[in-house]
Amino acid sequence: MIQLSKGFFISLEGGEGAGKSTQNKRIIDWLAGQGLEVVETREPGGTIVSEQIRQVLLDTRNAGLGATAELLLMFAARSQLVQEVILPALADGKVIVCDRFTDASYAYQGGGRQLGAETVEVVEKLVLKGLRPDLTLLFDIPVEQGMKRVAGRGEADRFEVESLRFFERVRDAYLERATADPQRFRVIDASLDEDQVWQQVRHILQEKLGL
Ligand SMILES: Nc1ncnc2c1ncn2[C@@H]1O[C@H](COP(=O)(O)OP(=O)(O)OP(=O)(O)O)[C@@H](O)[C@H]1O
Ligand SMILES: [Mg+2]
Structure with a gap:
C-alpha cells in the first residue's frame, strides 16, 4: 500500500x-489498483445521521421545505460526514472520493434555489472552516442530455422533479465556480461515451496524484 503523508480529497460534481456514479466506480477501482487506500462516500449521506438527513431532503412529501432549511440540512449532513469520515480518512493518509460536496450547495441552493453564492459562503465558512477538496472533477453535460440518461430510472426525488430552468442555473453555477478556481477544478466533457469520459478522468488523476 502507498501511504500518502496527508491524504487526498477528491469530490465529484455535476x-x-x-x-x-458511473465514473466513481472506475475511479475507486483504478486508485485501489494503484495501491492506494481509498474511502468512498457520498452526499448528502455517508454517515447514519447524514443518511437520515438525506431521506428528509429527497422525500417528495417535503415539497414545502424552504431553500434556507434545505441549505442548512445539507450542511448539517456535511458537517457530520466531515467529522466522522473525511477528516479521519485524511489524517490516515487515505484518498477520499466523495460523490458531491460543498460545490453542490453553491450549485443547487445558491444557483438552483437562487439563495446566492454569498449566503452559501457564510455557512461554508461556519461549518467547514476552510476545508475544501484537493481536486474537484466537474462532470459537465447539457441539461437535457443528462435528463435523458436518467429518465425511466424510477420515481423522481425532490430535486429531480425540478424544472429545466432550475438545472440550467445549477449547471451555470457549477461552471462559474470552476472558472473561478481552476487550480482545484477540472471540467470534464461528460457528454461523451463512458470510455471517453474515463480517459479524461484517468489523465487528470495521473497528473494530480503523480501516478
Ligand atoms: N458517458 C455516458 N454515456 C451514456 N450513458 C451514460 C454515461 N455515463 C453514465 N451513463 C448512464 O447514464 C445514467 C446516469 O449515470 P449516473 O448514475 O452515473 O449519473 P449521475 O451523475 O450519478 O446521476 P445523479 O446525479 O442522478 O446521481 C446511467 O444509466 C448510466 O448508465
Ligand atoms: Mg449518482
Whole structure:
C-alpha cells in the first residue's frame, strides 16, 4: 500500500445523469489498483445521521421545505460526514472520493434555489472552516442530455422533479465556480461515451496524484 503523508480529497460534481456514479466506480477501482487506500462516500449521506438527513431532503412529501432549511440540512449532513469520515480518512493518509460536496450547495441552493453564492459562503465558512477538496472533477453535460440518461430510472426525488430552468442555473453555477478556481477544478466533457469520459478522468488523476 502507498501511504500518502496527508491524504487526498477528491469530490465529484455535476448535474443529474452526468455520470458521476458511473465514473466513481472506475475511479475507486483504478486508485485501489494503484495501491492506494481509498474511502468512498457520498452526499448528502455517508454517515447514519447524514443518511437520515438525506431521506428528509429527497422525500417528495417535503415539497414545502424552504431553500434556507434545505441549505442548512445539507450542511448539517456535511458537517457530520466531515467529522466522522473525511477528516479521519485524511489524517490516515487515505484518498477520499466523495460523490458531491460543498460545490453542490453553491450549485443547487445558491444557483438552483437562487439563495446566492454569498449566503452559501457564510455557512461554508461556519461549518467547514476552510476545508475544501484537493481536486474537484466537474462532470459537465447539457441539461437535457443528462435528463435523458436518467429518465425511466424510477420515481423522481425532490430535486429531480425540478424544472429545466432550475438545472440550467445549477449547471451555470457549477461552471462559474470552476472558472473561478481552476487550480482545484477540472471540467470534464461528460457528454461523451463512458470510455471517453474515463480517459479524461484517468489523465487528470495521473497528473494530480503523480501516478
Ligand atoms: N458517458 C455516458 N454515456 C451514456 N450513458 C451514460 C454515461 N455515463 C453514465 N451513463 C448512464 O447514464 C445514467 C446516469 O449515470 P449516473 O448514475 O452515473 O449519473 P449521475 O451523475 O450519478 O446521476 P445523479 O446525479 O442522478 O446521481 C446511467 O444509466 C448510466 O448508465
Ligand atoms: Mg449518482
